[in-house]
Amino acid sequence: MNDHAPSRDERIAGLKGLGTSRRRVEDARFTQGKGNYVDDMKLPDMLFGDFVRSPYAHARVTAIDAEAAKALPGVVAVLTADDLRPLGLHWMPTLAGDKQMVLADGKVLFQGQEVAFVVATDRYAAADAVELVEVTYEELPVVTDPFKALAPDAPVLREDLQGQTEGAHGPRKHHNHIFTWEMGDEDGTEAAIADAEVVAEEMIYYHRTHPCPLETCGCVASMDKVNGKLTLWGTFQAPHAVRTVASLISGIAEHNIRVVSPDIGGGFGNKVGVYPGYICSIVASIVTGKPVKWIEDRMENLMSTAFARDYWMKGKIAATKDGKITALDCHVTADHGGFDACADPTKFPAGFFNICTGSYDIPIAHLSVDGVYTNKAPGGVAYRCSFRVTEAAYFIERMIEVLAIKLGIDAAELRAKNFIRKEQFPYHSALGWEYDSGDYHTAWDKALKAVGYDALRREQAERVAAFKRGETRKLLGIGLSFFTEIVGAGPVKNCDILGLGMFDSCEIRIHPTGSAIARLGTISQGQGHATTFAQILASEIGIPADDITVEEGDTDTAPYGLGTYGSRSTPVAGAATAMAGRKIRAKAQMIAAYLLEVHDDDVEFDVDRFVIKGAPERFKTMKEIAFASYNQAIPGLEPGLEAVSYYDPPNMTYPFGAYICVMEIDVDTGVWEIRQFYALDDCGTRINPMVIEGQVHGGATEGLAIAMGQELAYDEMGNVKTGTLMDFFLPTAVETPHYTTDHTETPSPHHPIGAKGVGESPNVGSVPAYSNAVQDAFRAFGHIHAHMPHDHARIWKIADGLGLHA
Amino acid sequence: MTKMHLKLTVNGTAVDCLAEPRELLIHVLRERLNITGPHIGCETTHCGVCTIDMNGKSVKSCTVLAAQADGATITTIEGLSAPDDLHVLQTMFREHHGLQCGFCTPGMIIRAWRFLQENPDPTEEEVRFGMAGNLCRCTGYQNIVKAVLAAAAEMNSAKEAAQ
Structure with missing residues (x-):
C-alpha cells in the first residue's frame, strides 16, 4: 500500500461527483471564441437560402413572379410551393397532429409566413433576390382575436380543413376551432361551486411571447448524391426526432440521414419544432447538389418560429369562509395561430396544463381547453416550461391572490392553509396527476422567514398610510409565488411525440486505461450537460468526472433519445445515465470478484473501487477493473466494459419552489424597481449547485422579461408590433435584480438518484412572483387583477384606473 | 457589386481582403477572415453578441460597414489570449x-x-x-x-x- 493513499473523503472529492460545484468543461472553448455554432459552419460550395415572406396576415397568393430574381447574378434557384408539390413537401405535418404549409400554397395565414425560398451563392445575393420576387396578394379579412375567430361569421382561415368536423384531438365545433380538451369532473365541480360559501372569478390572460434565444434558428443541409446520404446540421433541441421526421416526410431512409446539433446558442423551446427553413434547405440541397445554409434573422425568428403562451384562462375558485379551497374550474381559450404546431406530447393538446390545481389540495376540479386558429404565427412551444406548466402556475397563483382578496385574508396564509401536506404524497390531484413527493410547508416557512415576511407586510401598511397622507408616491408590492412543476416527460405509456415514446438514453464505454465516454439522446443548449452528466456517472462508477467525456447531438453516434426541453434531461436522460452506470458497476463487480478470487457477493462498491467485505484493504480500483476487462479472459464474461440504458420513467417528477419578489412602484410613472428577489427551489437531489444557481438566475430573468414587458404584440391587421429587439423586451444587466437563491431537498422517490430537474422552475415560478408584486402593491386601493406584461404604461394605467393620479 | 480592397489589423496581424463596401463588418470577420468568435444575434445593434474592439472602442460589428472599417485596428475574443495563457x-x-x-x-x-x-x-x-x-x-x-x-x-x- 502507498503511504500517501488518499482518504475515503479525498477519493470522493477527487471524483467531482454529485453535489460538487464542478467548473464547466464547456467553458474553455466558449470563453476563447471557439464554440461551434451552426452559422460558424463553412462547407465547400455552400449556398445560402433566404425567404420571401408575406407582409400580410391573411391573403390569397395569386401569382409569384421570380424571373427577375432568378436573373440576378449569384442566384441559383427560387423555390415555391409549386416546386415542392411534386415531392409532397409543400405542406408538412406538425408536432400537434395538424399540418403546416412549408411554402404558401394559395394563401398565407400570418405575417411573415414563408412564400418562396431563394438560394444564392452568398447571403447578400440571396437578400437582393428576395426583394426581386414579385408576389401578388389579394387581402382577406384578418382575425387576431381568438374569441372573434369563433364568431359564427368569422372568416374561414383554414380552407384546407373546411367541412372537417373531426380534428387530431376530437370534434371541431367551428371552422376556426381546433380541439376541445377536457379533464376532471364537470358536474361535481359545478355543484361544489354552486354550494360554496365564497367564489372568486377572474379572466387571467397569459400573453403571447417568444423564447428569443440570442442565436436564432438555422441549419446546413448537405445531400451527398454519391453515397445517398443527407447530413443536416442545425439548432435542434431534439436531433433524433428531427431525423425521424425528416425521413418520414422526405422518403429518405432513416439510416441515410445524419442529424447533428452542434453548439446551440440557447433554445428555451424555440428549437424544438420543425420549421419550413429546414425542409426548404434539404430540398434545395437535393436540387442543387450543394450544401445549403439557412439562418433566420432576428425579425424572422420573432415573427415565424415558435411563439409561446397566448392563453385566455377563465377561472372560478370556491372556498369556505375561513379559506379552505373546495373547487376549481378553468376554461382556456388557446390561440394557436394559423397552424396548430404546438410542441406537446400527443395525448396532451394543452400540454400538462392540468397541473393547474398547483400545490394545493383541491378536492374537485374541472378543466376545458379550446384551441383556436387565428392569423398569427404557429408555435405554442414550451418557453422554458414543461408544456403549458407556466400558464397553469400563473393561473393558479393569480387565482389564489384573487381569492385572498375576496376572503380578506393574507395570501401567504391562504396558501399554507391549502398546501398538499407532506404525508399526503404520493398525491393524486383532482385533474389526474400523481405528485411523487413534496414538503411544501417546510419550504414556504423557510421562504417567509428568509424575507422577513411579517415585517414586510408592516412596512407595506405603513407605506400605504404614508401614501394616503401624501408623503410618498411610491408603493410597495410583495409578490408571492409557490409553484409545483411537472417535468421529465415522460412515461412511454402516456407520453409520445409523433408516436415516439419519450424515453431517453445513455451509452457508456469505459476505455482500457480507465477513462470513459458517455453518449446521450439529449442535447445541451447551455445547461452544461458535458459537466453534470459526467458528475452523475462519476458517483455511479467511481471514475473521476474529469476523465469522462460526454457527447450529445450526433444521431450517427448517440443512442436514440427525445432531446432536451421540458426539463426532461436530468429526470429522463440523467436517470438513463445512472442506470447505464449501474450496469457497468454490476459487470465491474464480477470482474473485481474474479481478480480478487472471491465470490461476486463477497465484494462491495466503495467510491472508486470494489473491496472485499470486511477486508477493505483488499480491493480493485475501477481503473484496474477497466484494464482487466480488456486484457483478461474472464470465464463467463465478454471482454470490454460498456453499457447502454434506455430509461422509461415510471412517473414525471415534481420539483417545486417558493419565490418572493419585493417591488417598489412609482405611481406617477409606472416605473418599477425590484428591491429583493428570493428564490427557493426544491429540485430533489442536487447534482451541481453552481449550475443550478445559474439556471435559477437565468430563468428568473426570463420571467422578469415576460412579466414586466416582453410581448409578441399584433395590431388588428395582424402586423407584428414587436419584431425587433427595440420593441421586444430583453432585460439588460441594469434592470435585472440581484437574486438570492435557497433550497430544500426532497428527492424524487422513483428517480435513480432522486433528481427532479430545475431548468424551467425559475421561469414557471418567477412570473407569478413579479406579477403578484405589481398587483399586490395596489391591493389596498381595491385593485384585483390586471393582465401582463406590466410595462410602465400598463402599471401607470392601473394606478390611473384606481384614481391615484387625481 | 464591385469589391473594395480592405486593409485591417486584426488581433495584431495585418490582413487584407476584398469585400463589397456594403458588407457588414461582422460578415467580413466571420466569412472572409474566418473569425467566428463574434456572433450575430439581432443585426440591429441591440444584443451585443457581435461586439469587437475597434480602434480602442467597443463596437457592435453588425452595424458597421466594411467600408467604414478600412484601416481599423480590431481585437476580437480570439486576440485576447493564447489557449495556454488565458486572460x-x-x-x-x-x-x-x-x-x-x-x-x-x-x-x-x-x-x-x-x-x-x-x-x-x-x-x-x-x-x-x-x-x-x-x-x-x-x-x-x-x-x-x-x-x-x-x-x-x-x-x-x-x-x-x-x-
Whole structure:
C-alpha cells in the first residue's frame, strides 16, 4: 500500500461527483471564441437560402413572379410551393397532429409566413433576390382575436380543413376551432361551486411571447448524391426526432440521414419544432447538389418560429369562509395561430396544463381547453416550461391572490392553509396527476422567514398610510409565488411525440486505461450537460468526472433519445445515465470478484473501487477493473466494459419552489424597481449547485422579461408590433435584480438518484412572483387583477384606473 | 457589386481582403477572415453578441460597414489570449459561471476587457451599466457581474504587486 493513499473523503472529492460545484468543461472553448455554432459552419460550395415572406396576415397568393430574381447574378434557384408539390413537401405535418404549409400554397395565414425560398451563392445575393420576387396578394379579412375567430361569421382561415368536423384531438365545433380538451369532473365541480360559501372569478390572460434565444434558428443541409446520404446540421433541441421526421416526410431512409446539433446558442423551446427553413434547405440541397445554409434573422425568428403562451384562462375558485379551497374550474381559450404546431406530447393538446390545481389540495376540479386558429404565427412551444406548466402556475397563483382578496385574508396564509401536506404524497390531484413527493410547508416557512415576511407586510401598511397622507408616491408590492412543476416527460405509456415514446438514453464505454465516454439522446443548449452528466456517472462508477467525456447531438453516434426541453434531461436522460452506470458497476463487480478470487457477493462498491467485505484493504480500483476487462479472459464474461440504458420513467417528477419578489412602484410613472428577489427551489437531489444557481438566475430573468414587458404584440391587421429587439423586451444587466437563491431537498422517490430537474422552475415560478408584486402593491386601493406584461404604461394605467393620479 | 480592397489589423496581424463596401463588418470577420468568435444575434445593434474592439472602442460589428472599417485596428475574443495563457477575464467567467450557452460570451468578454480599461475599479452598479449593451438570455447577469468584478480585483492586485 502507498503511504500517501488518499482518504475515503479525498477519493470522493477527487471524483467531482454529485453535489460538487464542478467548473464547466464547456467553458474553455466558449470563453476563447471557439464554440461551434451552426452559422460558424463553412462547407465547400455552400449556398445560402433566404425567404420571401408575406407582409400580410391573411391573403390569397395569386401569382409569384421570380424571373427577375432568378436573373440576378449569384442566384441559383427560387423555390415555391409549386416546386415542392411534386415531392409532397409543400405542406408538412406538425408536432400537434395538424399540418403546416412549408411554402404558401394559395394563401398565407400570418405575417411573415414563408412564400418562396431563394438560394444564392452568398447571403447578400440571396437578400437582393428576395426583394426581386414579385408576389401578388389579394387581402382577406384578418382575425387576431381568438374569441372573434369563433364568431359564427368569422372568416374561414383554414380552407384546407373546411367541412372537417373531426380534428387530431376530437370534434371541431367551428371552422376556426381546433380541439376541445377536457379533464376532471364537470358536474361535481359545478355543484361544489354552486354550494360554496365564497367564489372568486377572474379572466387571467397569459400573453403571447417568444423564447428569443440570442442565436436564432438555422441549419446546413448537405445531400451527398454519391453515397445517398443527407447530413443536416442545425439548432435542434431534439436531433433524433428531427431525423425521424425528416425521413418520414422526405422518403429518405432513416439510416441515410445524419442529424447533428452542434453548439446551440440557447433554445428555451424555440428549437424544438420543425420549421419550413429546414425542409426548404434539404430540398434545395437535393436540387442543387450543394450544401445549403439557412439562418433566420432576428425579425424572422420573432415573427415565424415558435411563439409561446397566448392563453385566455377563465377561472372560478370556491372556498369556505375561513379559506379552505373546495373547487376549481378553468376554461382556456388557446390561440394557436394559423397552424396548430404546438410542441406537446400527443395525448396532451394543452400540454400538462392540468397541473393547474398547483400545490394545493383541491378536492374537485374541472378543466376545458379550446384551441383556436387565428392569423398569427404557429408555435405554442414550451418557453422554458414543461408544456403549458407556466400558464397553469400563473393561473393558479393569480387565482389564489384573487381569492385572498375576496376572503380578506393574507395570501401567504391562504396558501399554507391549502398546501398538499407532506404525508399526503404520493398525491393524486383532482385533474389526474400523481405528485411523487413534496414538503411544501417546510419550504414556504423557510421562504417567509428568509424575507422577513411579517415585517414586510408592516412596512407595506405603513407605506400605504404614508401614501394616503401624501408623503410618498411610491408603493410597495410583495409578490408571492409557490409553484409545483411537472417535468421529465415522460412515461412511454402516456407520453409520445409523433408516436415516439419519450424515453431517453445513455451509452457508456469505459476505455482500457480507465477513462470513459458517455453518449446521450439529449442535447445541451447551455445547461452544461458535458459537466453534470459526467458528475452523475462519476458517483455511479467511481471514475473521476474529469476523465469522462460526454457527447450529445450526433444521431450517427448517440443512442436514440427525445432531446432536451421540458426539463426532461436530468429526470429522463440523467436517470438513463445512472442506470447505464449501474450496469457497468454490476459487470465491474464480477470482474473485481474474479481478480480478487472471491465470490461476486463477497465484494462491495466503495467510491472508486470494489473491496472485499470486511477486508477493505483488499480491493480493485475501477481503473484496474477497466484494464482487466480488456486484457483478461474472464470465464463467463465478454471482454470490454460498456453499457447502454434506455430509461422509461415510471412517473414525471415534481420539483417545486417558493419565490418572493419585493417591488417598489412609482405611481406617477409606472416605473418599477425590484428591491429583493428570493428564490427557493426544491429540485430533489442536487447534482451541481453552481449550475443550478445559474439556471435559477437565468430563468428568473426570463420571467422578469415576460412579466414586466416582453410581448409578441399584433395590431388588428395582424402586423407584428414587436419584431425587433427595440420593441421586444430583453432585460439588460441594469434592470435585472440581484437574486438570492435557497433550497430544500426532497428527492424524487422513483428517480435513480432522486433528481427532479430545475431548468424551467425559475421561469414557471418567477412570473407569478413579479406579477403578484405589481398587483399586490395596489391591493389596498381595491385593485384585483390586471393582465401582463406590466410595462410602465400598463402599471401607470392601473394606478390611473384606481384614481391615484387625481 | 464591385469589391473594395480592405486593409485591417486584426488581433495584431495585418490582413487584407476584398469585400463589397456594403458588407457588414461582422460578415467580413466571420466569412472572409474566418473569425467566428463574434456572433450575430439581432443585426440591429441591440444584443451585443457581435461586439469587437475597434480602434480602442467597443463596437457592435453588425452595424458597421466594411467600408467604414478600412484601416481599423480590431481585437476580437480570439486576440485576447493564447489557449495556454488565458486572460484573467476568461478565467473569471469560468470560475464564477458567467456563461451558459456561450453565444454572448465572446462579445461579453471583449466588452468587459475594454470596460475595465475605461474603469479599472468599478462598482457593481458601474459594471451593470457599463455592460448594458450586451444581452445574455441564460445567466441573468449576476455571475457575469461577479466575474467582471473578480477580474478587476485580480488585475488591480497584480498591478499593485508589480509596482
